[in-house]
Amino acid sequence: xxxxxxxxxxxxxxxxxxxxxxxxxxxxxxxxxxxxxxxxxxxxxxxxxxxxxxxxxxxxxxxxxxxxxxxxxxxxxxxxxxxxxxxxxxxxxxxxxxxxxxxxxxxxxxxxxxxxxxxxxxxxxxxxxxxxxxxxxxxxxxxxxxxxxxxxxxxxxxxxxxxxxxxxxxxxxxxxxxxxxxxxxxxxxxxxxxxxxxx
Amino acid sequence: xxxxxxxxxxxxxxxxxxxxxxxxxxxxxxxxxxxxxxxxxxxxxxxxxxxxxxxxxxxxxxxxxxxxxxxxxxxxxxxxxxxxxxxxxxxxxxxxxxxxxxxxxxxxxxxxxxxxxxxxxxxxxxxxxxxxxxxxxxxxxxxxxxxxxxxxxxxxxxxxxxxxxxxxxxxxxxxxxxxxxxxxxxxxxxxxxxxxxxxxxxxxxxxxxxxxxxxxxxxxxxxxxxxxxxxxxxxxxxxxxxxxxxxxxxxxxxxxxxxxxxxxxxxxxxxxxxxxxxxxxxxxxxxxxxxxxxxxxxxxxxxxxxxxxxxxxxxxxxxxxxxxxxxxxxxxxxxxxxxxxxxxxxxxxxxxxxxxxxxxxxxxxxxxxxxxxxxxxxxxxxxxxxxxxxxxxxxxxxxxxxxxxxxxxxxxxxxxxxxxxxxxxxxxxxxxxxxxxxxxxxxxxxxxxxxxxxxxxxxxx
Ligand code: SF4
Numbered sequence: 188x189x190x191x192x193x194x195x196x197x198x199x200x201x202x203x204x205x206x207x208x209x210x211x212x213x214x215x216x217x218x219x220x221x222x223x224x225x226x227x228x229x230x231x232x233x234x235x236x237x238x239x240x241x242x243x244x245x246x247x248x249x250x251x252x253x254x255x256x257x258x259x260x261x262x263x264x265x266x267x268x269x270x271x272x273x274x275x276x277x278x279x280x281x282x283x284x285x286x287x288x289x290x291x292x293x294x295x296x297x298x299x300x301x302x303x304x305x306x307x308x309x310x311x312x313x314x315x316x317x318x319x320x321x322x323x324x325x326x327x328x329x330x331x332x333x334x335x336x337x338x339x340x341x342x343x344x345x346x347x348x349x350x351x352x353x354x355x356x357x358x359x360x361x362x363x364x365x366x367x368x369x370x371x372x373x374x375x376x377x378x379x380x381x382x383x384x385x386x
Numbered sequence: 387x388x389x390x391x392x393x394x395x396x397x398x399x400x401x402x403x404x405x406x407x408x409x410x411x412x413x414x415x416x417x418x419x420x421x422x423x424x425x426x427x428x429x430x431x432x433x434x435x436x437x438x439x440x441x442x443x444x445x446x447x448x449x450x451x452x453x454x455x456x457x458x459x460x461x462x463x464x465x466x467x468x469x470x471x472x473x474x475x476x477x478x479x480x481x482x483x484x485x486x487x488x489x490x491x492x493x494x495x496x497x498x499x500x501x502x503x504x505x506x507x508x509x510x511x512x513x514x515x516x517x518x519x520x521x522x523x524x525x526x527x528x529x530x531x532x533x534x535x536x537x538x539x540x541x542x543x544x545x546x547x548x549x550x551x552x553x554x555x556x557x558x559x560x561x562x563x564x565x566x567x568x569x570x571x572x573x574x575x576x577x578x579x580x581x582x583x584x585x586x587x588x589x590x591x592x593x594x595x596x597x598x599x600x601x602x603x604x605x606x607x608x609x610x611x612x613x614x615x616x617x618x619x620x621x622x623x624x625x626x627x628x629x630x631x632x633x634x635x636x637x638x639x640x641x642x643x644x645x646x647x648x649x650x651x652x653x654x655x656x657x658x659x660x661x662x663x664x665x666x667x668x669x670x671x672x673x674x675x676x677x678x679x680x681x682x683x684x685x686x687x688x689x690x691x692x693x694x695x696x697x698x699x700x701x702x703x704x705x706x707x708x709x710x711x712x713x714x715x716x717x718x719x720x721x722x723x724x725x726x727x728x729x730x731x732x733x734x735x736x737x738x739x740x741x742x743x744x745x746x747x748x749x750x751x752x753x754x755x756x757x758x759x760x761x762x763x764x765x766x767x768x769x770x771x772x773x774x775x776x777x778x779x780x781x782x783x784x785x786x787x788x789x790x791x792x793x794x795x796x797x798x799x800x801x802x803x804x805x806x807x808x809x810x811x812x813x814x815x816x817x818x819x820x821x822x823x824x825x826x827x828x829x830x831x832x833x834x835x836x837x838x839x840x841x842x843x844x845x846x847x
């Protein structure tokens with residue numbers, strides 16, 4: 188018998204009586220979160236920055252003031268060509284991205300309870316981008332924020348690779364001292380497009 | 387060596403033990419603050435428990451569903467009955483793609499299978515990329531905690547290690563500087579890796595995808611840069627539906643470190659264009675444990691480490707004293723199932739206070755399982771003379787109230803009157819580094835009776 192059948196046979200013999208799968212009604216966790224302030228507060232607590240902006244046009248200038256010394260930058264948003272200092276077509280191997288200073292990505296889903304922002308690879312062409320970049324900038328509309336993870340998963344359907352990112356990369360592996368900037372991004376900024384100007 | 391002996395070694399450095407104890411208690415405290423902020427936390431734990439129990443009851447079906455979906459996503463699926471087969475499969479994949487340099491993110495499973503030495507003996511370089519794991523790898527040690535692998539090392543030890551291996555300058559243990567240097571060192575490893583190995587936090591039957599959680603971003607740096615990604619999972623990592631991640635991702639990081647979620651929760655479903663992705667599903671004793679009704683709930687574990695952080699024994703004896711890949715309370719109920727004789731001292735490394743069960747995000751009855759293992763071990767294995775005899779005597783004492791009262795009276799007198807040399811003599815292990823209480827004149831029963839009598843007299847008078 189091959190290993191697969193061996194394992195499956197043994198499980199079949201040893202598993203307990205079947206039991207029903209419970210139905211989860213996420214409304215029992217609802218405490219009426221005010222999602223925008225809750226998202227902002229949580230993201231700041233995990234080391235991220237939140238900057239409200241009132242129009243897409245403000246993205247560019249905001250970026251310049253936030254990270255003035257960036258040289259190698261890329262945005263995957265529409266109408267932000269002036270930000271891009273190179274084209275992805277010129278990248279032969281993902282390794283060539285090692286010097287990337289800023290990556291800017293639009294996200295359509297963020298979670299208030301934990302400051303996490305969801306992006307999947309329909310938003311960025313090379314999977315390593317959000318991890319290898321030194322600084323990560325998300326552009327999010329206020330209406331994209333949901334209260335809890337349960338609501339987030341209701342929205343996540345088709346993707347090949349996707350990730351929730353909550354704050355910059357970090358570690359506390361040396362004597363429990365928190366250090367921001369481990370193997371991934373050194374900083375994370377969310378440009379939050381305020382509701383009344385959302386098209 | 388038994389747990390008490392190894393714990394003694396850890397306790398030689400009293401200052402370090404104090405630090406270790408406090409540091410972990412602080413993590414436990416952060417867990418409390420974070421959990422208490424969530425409305426319905428207890429319900430969430432109950433959901434976690436139920437989903438896992440349901441999955442185990444249909445594990446074969448869900449594994450088949452998972453395999454089918456993973457295959458149609460373009461992932462290659464492998465099955466390993468034990469550690470050796472797992473290692474051979476990984477080695478075969480690496481050989482096929484001529485990989486010489488491998489980066490690995492945290493995976494307790496590959497530790498359990500001793501994958502690193504297996505690959506190294508066959509000429510493959512394996513670099514652990516989680517900072518804590520890299521530290522213990524450089525020190526040629528094993529992780530002492532499943533979430534905080536280097537919690538037993540202080541900053542100066544890390545400083546020395548890095549000077550020796552990474553050519554850093556002496557920095558008086560500056561964590562910022564050391565982390566920066568590690569980042570540079572690991573970047574180079576990521577860029578040059580031929581293959582990446584990761585663990586799996588959750589595998590989803592419904593989608594054939596899997597989720598890996600890290601704070602450092604090391605799993606993603608490895609998996610997306612290397613041409614081949616091998617994900618190794620214990621078969622109990624399965625959950626039925628993607629929606630269930632909503633429950634588990636809310637529980638995991640809060641229980642582990644008090645964070646609302648890990649920095650990265652990466653959802654892998656298909657390999658990137660032109661790259662290869664493999665999943666190795668490992669049994670290695672799990673199906674055996676599944677067949678033990680008293681102990682199967684130990685397979686619910688999501689490896690958050692909360693039971694370690696809260697355990698008064700773990701905090702004061704250190705992870706290495708358990709001499710098992712998974713230390714602490716959960717390790718003490720998993721390990722006897724694998725080798726009862728070798729790990730027979732572990733279920734006794736507990737006060738049975740139940741704190742582990744209280745914090746466990748998937749509500750494993752850890753302390754009752756510890757108690758059940760004790761019963762099995764005492765029956766099946768010869769206990770030390772002194773313990774056997776004293777247990778017998780205690781047994782007969784406790785079963786006879788008159789005798790017990792007489793004995794207790796003697797003990798109270800002895801605690802007040804006998805010289806220290808006798809009270810703290812060697813056979814009395816309770817007197818070791820402990821101050822014995824001053825024996826009270828009355829027993830609790832006597833005190834209570836007196837009080838009732840006085841009350842009655844007052845009422846009558
Ligand atoms: S047994 Fe429970 S508390 Fe301990 S590591 Fe596993 S999930 Fe966490």
